[in-house]
Amino acid sequence: MTDLSIAIPDSFVIDSQSLLDKSMKISQLARACSIFRVRNIFIYNDRSTRCEPEDRKIIKTILEYLDAPPYTRRQLFPQLWMLKYAGMLPPIKSPHHKPKISLQDIEKGDVRVGVILKKDGVWFVDVGMDEPIRYSGTISNNKIVTVKLISKYPYLTAAEINKDSLAGYWGYTVKFSSTLKGLLDSRKSNYILLTSVEGRYLTDKFCTSFFTDQIKSIKDLLIVFGSPKNGLKKILAAEKVEISDFPFVINMFPDQGTQTVRVEEAILGTLAIINQYTIR
């Protein structure tokens, strides 16, 4: 299975007038990434335009809120003004959003997301049960971790595990990166797909062989999106980078019937198409 990452500009919500509008746009992004099992969302600094400096923080916070299992949210996200509308957004229901079950029903080996907390000098993890469970792993108060439950009730202990070692999808991670150039340079060894209305069609011969033959064996694919204001050509030009230096610049929506495709629409549509090629 190919690990998917996407990159979006910090100007992603620049066309949204209110916090409610921004929240809904971010919610569509969170759902698209979850449906198609995106592992990393990079937020890069769009040098081609000036946006509210707090927008990148809003994007990251709402994305992380939506990816966090509901039972972890009260502890992880204190009453923040930027989460005012987050509670009414449609839920993601990813595999790591597990329901509350009774402590007795936990099976040895179950994997759950939890929040680390200290009680009477001892470290516990709240995994959404009636009470927190004894924890062993790296320690940091109010940190979100993935744990494996060792032994059964009443001797339950939770040991931290690396979520990347899990076979199935286990949510996404949100990361800030500085410039787009910086991000692309840092991932040179991996495949990068730039989306652009001026790009090649996926049905172009050059692309077809890549997508039908090679893509399945790629470990890591990064798909990059532009902003509501400027496409990637302009965003890269603002960093003195030529988009033509990249082999895979692709127009995913040939013959589009509208003047523009919104970024959140482009992300869902692109991921839906790529998913057809990456499944085995």
Place this chain on the structure above:
Amino acid sequence: MTDLSIAIPDSFVIDSQSLLDKSMKISQLARACSIFRVRNIFIYNDRSTRCEPEDRKIIKTILEYLDAPPYTRRQLFPQLWMLKYAGMLPPIKSPHHKPKISLQDIEKGDVRVGVILKKDGVWFVDVGMDEPIRYSGTISNNKIVTVKLISKYPYLTAAEINKDSLAGYWGYTVKFSSTLKGLLDSRKSNYILLTSVEGRYLTDKFCTSFFTDQIKSIKDLLIVFGSPKNGLKKILAAEKVEISDFPFVINMFPDQGTQTVRVEEAILGTLAIINQYTIR
């Protein structure tokens, strides 16, 4: 070019709590259909569930409002409570949403959408210019029509034409149909694709040959979607029809990372994928 139609249930907005929620969901549908040049949107009666009887009217009215060029709206859509939030929805900007230009700049042969109106006993059509233009065609007050402009200013006349005769995309038409069975029966001679989480993958051999070879030569393709509550299997079962009677029952989102894919997401994603196969 394949003509695309989609069918959605009248329960499409059954999971939306408020008129604002419904409006936004319908807006996403309108944009997805416009991006991928859908010509017909059929709203069928979902017999598997009970929804607000006014919902089908809300869906049709907001869809038609968004497809109508902005300058026609005041006349076509009087102050309706169901359009309360329609003005703040993102615009579609389809090719038939032409900007206002001066009468002098109109070229002979220009095609525009207009609204028929009567002035001093003579029929005119308002095509978004400074003043309405003399009209020849079938007559009906406050009706939306597509016209070709004959001769130049100041002798402008507008003659009705059939929008289906135009080469490019010219918006969608919304139609009520009774039951889903009724709709499917009426289109037996055309290709029908039913979307279902229990369907085959598009990468399945049976589908591949159809999609890579045949689909381009199909004149008319209908893609059918289920509701937020029930999939097509259940909706058809409520009409005593077996979904297995249809050859093309397809799961467009193999390995989905979320418990469910929302109908508006399924529509955008499905159309994005199909578009890759239907472009020439």
